[in-house]
Amino acid sequence: MPTLYEILGVQPNDDADTLRSAYRRLARLHHPDVSQDPKAHEIMARINEAFETLIDPARRMEYDAMLAGGLVEPAPPPRRKPSQPKPVVVGLLKKLRGNRTPIYGLSFAPDTGRLATCAFDNEIALWDLVEGAQKQKRKAEGCTIASIRALRHGAVVGTGAVEHLLSYCRMDDEGMHTWRLPVEEWVSCASVSPDGRTIATGSVGKTLSLLEAQDGSPRVSRRAHAESITAIGWSDDGQLLATGSADASVKLWHGSNGALLSTFQAIRSAVTALSISPDNRYLAVAAVDLSIRVFNLSSGSLVKVLFGHHKPIEGLAFHPNGWLFASASRDGSVGLWSAGQGLAKLILPCSDLPVTSVAFSPDGTRLAAAGLDRTIKIFEVAAKG
Known part of the structure; x- marks a missing residue:
């Protein structure tokens, strides 16, 4: 299942301006008024959900925490040196x-x-x-x-x-x-x-x-x-x-x-x-x-x-x-x-x-x-x- 970042085609550290640009680009492609895809409504609904979640700082923080907590499969963590002390x-x-x-x-x-x-x-x-x-x-x-x-x-x-x-x-x-x-x-x-x-x-x-x-x-x-x-x-x-x-x-x-x-x-x-x-x-x-x-x-x-x-x-x-x-x-x-x-x-x-x-x-x-x-x-x- 793709993450909200993947749906918008952005990176987790991208700023709000980048999110807006990505949303506008996707809307021009997938909005039901312009797209001939029979699933355009469904696709646009996913895009809207992703944008509304990530553009809100509090909801984005919560979503990032869910990713880190394993509710959505996270990327494997980078390897640490064995000698690095744990906090x-x-x-x-x-x-x-x-x-x-x-x-x-x-x-x-x-x-x-x-x-x-x-x-x-x-x-x-x-x-x-x-x-x-x-x-x-x-x-x-x-x-x-x-x-x-x-x-x-x-x-x-x-x-x-x-x-x-x-x-x-x-x-x-x-x-x-x-x-x-x-x-x-x-x-x-x-x-x-x-x-x-x-x-x-x-x-x-x-x-x-x-x-x-x-x-x-x-x-x-x-x-x-x-x-x-x-x-x-x-x-x-x-x-x-x-x-x-x-x-x-x-x-x-x-x-x-x-x-x-x-x-x-x-x-x-x-x-x-x-x-x-x-x-x-x-x-x-x-x-x-x-x-x-x-x-x-x-x-x-x-x-x-x-x-x-x-x-x-x-x-x-x-x-x-x-x-x-x-x-x-x-x-x-x-x-x-x-x-x-x-x-x-x-x-x-x-x-x-x-x-x-x-x-x-x-x-x-x-x-x-x-x-x-x-x-x-x-x-x-x-x-x-």
């Missing part, structure tokens, strides 16, 4: 087992590097990666915990919801503290802020809410999107909060007062996951069309569109270096991508079952991935920069 080197280090139900969330403690997990049975665990063992484990009885956050000094907080009931838990040296509160709207996603003091929720009713983590008292509630909110995430410093929606947009909010800062709309389908880079430079957004879009937060511009997974993407996480990020997919794989220049694309087979969460250690040398197979995979990561 990212990844290897499976160990597997951690001990969960009895699927794992929903992962988070590394910023001070100790220990790994916190939450699972379907609402069991919260804290793992020591050196020993490969659980150092602490408690169940958040009566709660529904789907998002986890490891804090300093051994504390772990989590939140989640079932329909109109919001849950919160905090596990520390003193034990497990929990609360459950009824909420007006059906909560579809929730996340605790990096300092552990605020819970952000998104609802099917299109509302963003900020609550005090200590007791669930409301701080901010506002209509945020035209459709239900499907993803939510904080910046590492807690200053920014992003919400993704079924309306194919992402909005950026002030983390403290919920003021709207900016809107990103060049997404094309419902958002499934998002993540903000540690330096607040990039926003990565995964969507139902299996794409990952990277935006520049300061300018709002679309940096690149990436493809590589074959089933929906459920989790995204940035590396501490700010340009590398990971994706967790229901196809059982983990992806590694570059938000900046270059592709740096790696797809790591991880499980026969969906992977739901990924997280990088504070020093960036470890990548954790987990999901429905109840096993945590720890990868060793060497990333330049």
Whole structure:
């Protein structure tokens, strides 16, 4: 099947003027008003589709990403010298087992590097990666915990919801503290802020809410999107909060007062996951069309569109270096991508079952991935920069 570039008879690096010239030349030959070919309408329709896609910068970037991602057969890559270093080197280090139900969330403690997990049975665990063992484990009885956050000094907080009931838990040296509160709207996603003091929720009713983590008292509630909110995430410093929606947009909010800062709309389908880079430079957004879009937060511009997974993407996480990020997919794989220049694309087979969460250690040398197979995979990561 010819590519859109081949249909127009142009090269992938040709500019807009060249595209227009090629289109005019083909139109003079194949337009049904001048061509005697019985398939002229069909031929001209393909030419129109190719031109309309490639002349639009955003659609062209998306199409180029599809070519690079293998949805259309790409040209074989040039050979590299064996001595040329790779920007990212990844290897499976160990597997951690001990969960009895699927794992929903992962988070590394910023001070100790220990790994916190939450699972379907609402069991919260804290793992020591050196020993490969659980150092602490408690169940958040009566709660529904789907998002986890490891804090300093051994504390772990989590939140989640079932329909109109919001849950919160905090596990520390003193034990497990929990609360459950009824909420007006059906909560579809929730996340605790990096300092552990605020819970952000998104609802099917299109509302963003900020609550005090200590007791669930409301701080901010506002209509945020035209459709239900499907993803939510904080910046590492807690200053920014992003919400993704079924309306194919992402909005950026002030983390403290919920003021709207900016809107990103060049997404094309419902958002499934998002993540903000540690330096607040990039926003990565995964969507139902299996794409990952990277935006520049300061300018709002679309940096690149990436493809590589074959089933929906459920989790995204940035590396501490700010340009590398990971994706967790229901196809059982983990992806590694570059938000900046270059592709740096790696797809790591991880499980026969969906992977739901990924997280990088504070020093960036470890990548954790987990999901429905109840096993945590720890990868060793060497990333330049």
